[in-house]
Amino acid sequence: MDKFLLKKYVAIVVSLVSCFAIIGVSASMAHSVIAAGQIVTVATGHLGNAPPSGHAGTWENPMSEEEVEVEVEVVQRRPALPDLNILLLGIDDGGGLPDVIMVIAYDGENNAIDIISIPRDTQVVMTDYERNMLREAGRWFPNHGVVKLNELHSFGGSEVGYRAVSHHVGNMLGIEIDNYIILDIDAFRYIVDAVGGVYMDIRPQGLFYTAPGGTIMIRVPGGRQLLDGNMAEQVVRFRQYHDGDLGRIDMTQQFMHEFFVQVLASEHIMNNAGALARSFMSHVRTDFGLLDILRYAGAADALNPDSIEFHTVPGHARMAHNPVGVNLSWYFVDEAGARELMNYIRIGNINQ
Numbered sequence: 001m002d003k004f005l006l007k008k009y010v011a012i013v014v015s016l017v018s019c020f021a022i023i024g025v026s027a028s029m030a031h032s033v034i035a036a037g038q039i040v041t042v043a044t045g046h047l048g049n050a051p052p053s054g055h056a057g058t059w060e061n062p063m064s065e066e067e068v069e070v071e072v073e074v075v076q077r078r079p080a081l082p083d084l085n086i087l088l089l090g091i092d093d094g095g096g097l098p099d100v101i102m103v104i105a106y107d108g109e110n111n112a113i114d115i116i117s118i119p120r121d122t123q124v125v126m127t128d129y130e131r132n133m134l135r136e137a138g139r140w141f142p143n144h145g146v147v148k149l150n151e152l153h154s155f156g157g158s159e160v161g162y163r164a165v166s167h168h169v170g171n172m173l174g175i176e177i178d179n180y181i182i183l184d185i186d187a188f189r190y191i192v193d194a195v196g197g198v199y200m201d202i203r204p205q206g207l208f209y210t211a212p213g214g215t216i217m218i219r220v221p222g223g224r225q226l227l228d229g230n231m232a233e234q235v236v237r238f239r240q241y242h243d244g245d246l247g248r249i250d251m252t253q254q255f256m257h258e259f260f261v262q263v264l265a266s267e268h269i270m271n272n273a274g275a276l277a278r279s280f281m282s283h284v285r286t287d288f289g290l291l292d293i294l295r296y297a298g299a300a301d302a303l304n305p306d307s308i309e310f311h312t313v314p315g316h317a318r319m320a321h322n323p324v325g326v327n328l329s330w331y332f333v334d335e336a337g338a339r340e341l342m343n344y345i346r347i348g349n350i351n352q
Contacts, residue, residue, distance in 0.1 A: 081108040081296060086288065087166050087180045089153065096154040096161065100252065103169060103177070105345055106296075114345045115256070117249045117312045118169060119331035120150040127171070130164050144323035148330070172313070174339050179288045187283030188236070189229030192259075197226045200235070200258045207238045245331070246317065253310040261305050311345075313338050 083106060090100030103116040126145035134141050134156055141147070141155040152168060153161035166177040192198060201224045209218040218234045220227075227235060236255055241247025314337035320330050 081106075081111075083108050084178050084296075085170075085175050087162065087169060087177045089162060089165065089180070089182045091182060091184050096157065097150045098153050098165075099150070101149060101165070101169070103173065103175075105175075105342075107345075111307060113308045115253070115308065115310050116173070116341070116345075117253065117310070118149065118172075118333075119245045119249065119313075119315075119317070120148060121245055121317065121329055121331040122149040122313075122315070123330045123332055124149050124152050124168055126152070127168070130167055133160055133164055133167070142324075146323050148328075172333060172335065172338055173342050175342060179292075180286060181288060182285040184283055189233050190283070191229070192227065192232045193229040195259075197228050198232060198255070198259050198262055199224060199226050200232075200255060202235070207235060207240075209238060209240055243317070246312065249312055253312075257305070257308075257310070260308060309345075311341060314341060 084104075086104040086106070088100065088102040088104055089098040091098055098120060101118045101120055101122075103118070105114040105116065107113070124147050126141070126147065130152070131141070131145060137156065137160045139155055139157055139160065147155065149165065149168065153165045155161070156164040162180045162182060166180060170177045202220055202222050204222040206222040207218055207220040208216075211217050218238050220231055220234050220238070225231075232255065236248075236252050238251065239245070239248050241251075313333055315331055315333040317329065317331045319327055321327050
């Protein structure tokens with residue numbers, strides 16, 4: 001395999017996962033591998049020969065460029081890959097409360113991806129398993145155990161928060177979560193700038209938000225325009241929609257679609273594979289390792305805009321009191337509808 005094709009695979013996979021990110025996460029430790037003649041920083045969780053998340057170190061048996069090429073060539077000959085369900089959490093400003101919660105469901109037989117958005121205000125009634133998980137980790141949580149989904153992550157902290165969310169989301173959708181990706185907001189700006197920006201249609205009245213103190217926080221004019229990293233961050237941060245978080249989810253999904261269509265069709269990623277990889281991978285915590293990326297590289301190459309569908313888990317939003325009498329905004333998932341959605345994703349047909 002020539003270096004251009006290997007470089008193409010690196011660019012495609014990083015771009016694809018980048019568009020899933022939308023907002024990003026705190027980095028775990030960075031490890032270097034040689035890919036396409038460049039040093040590419042890859043952050044990993046505790047997987048294979050990589051040290052645990054949060055611990056310094058390098059690959060015990062780093063892969064040479066030739067080994068990477070061989071792995072990708074082997075991948076190309078595999079007719080199908082296993083299905084995967086990946087939990088994606090986007091953490092804003094390191095506060096531990098995910099602004100973005102998604103499941104990326106990969107269909108290996110059809111080489112297709114479904115992205116299911118789950119509102120952060122989703123009401124969670126913690127299970128005994130989740131309570132015990134947090135207790136064993138020495139984490140505090142309210143005795144009544146009724147929290148929002150993003151709060152479940154915060155109560156669990158960096159060590160078990162994603163595990164608690166994975167368990168609850170898996171039960172909600174009737175699936176097993178295989179892997180996780182956590183990103184922070186800093187990565188988002190770097191990724192968009194690294195690919196040269198993204199064109200997007202903004203509603204005619206634009207997106208404007210002024211903080212209570214009078215400081216202008218978001219100012220994005222209406223119309224189609226090229227968004228750099230700073231402008232794109234304002235777009236995905238904007239929350240002043242009539243339907244609240246659902247409006248933000250819709251805008252996020254629109255941005256992801258535009259990112260995917262434009263970036264994967266552009267030669268820009270070929271010329272900036274190393275910079276793009278460093279921008280993204282230095283801000284990721286994941287148990288999806290380098291070998292996993294290489295296994296799915298060929299599949300990513302074959303994806304096109306029609307290969308990806310976006311969904312929002314069915315339910316309704318309303319104000320309601322929590323068990324201690326505080327009136328809060330909640331999203332109540334329609335569990336039967338959620339299972340029906342997953343049935344559609346699995347077999348392509350919602351039972352009537």
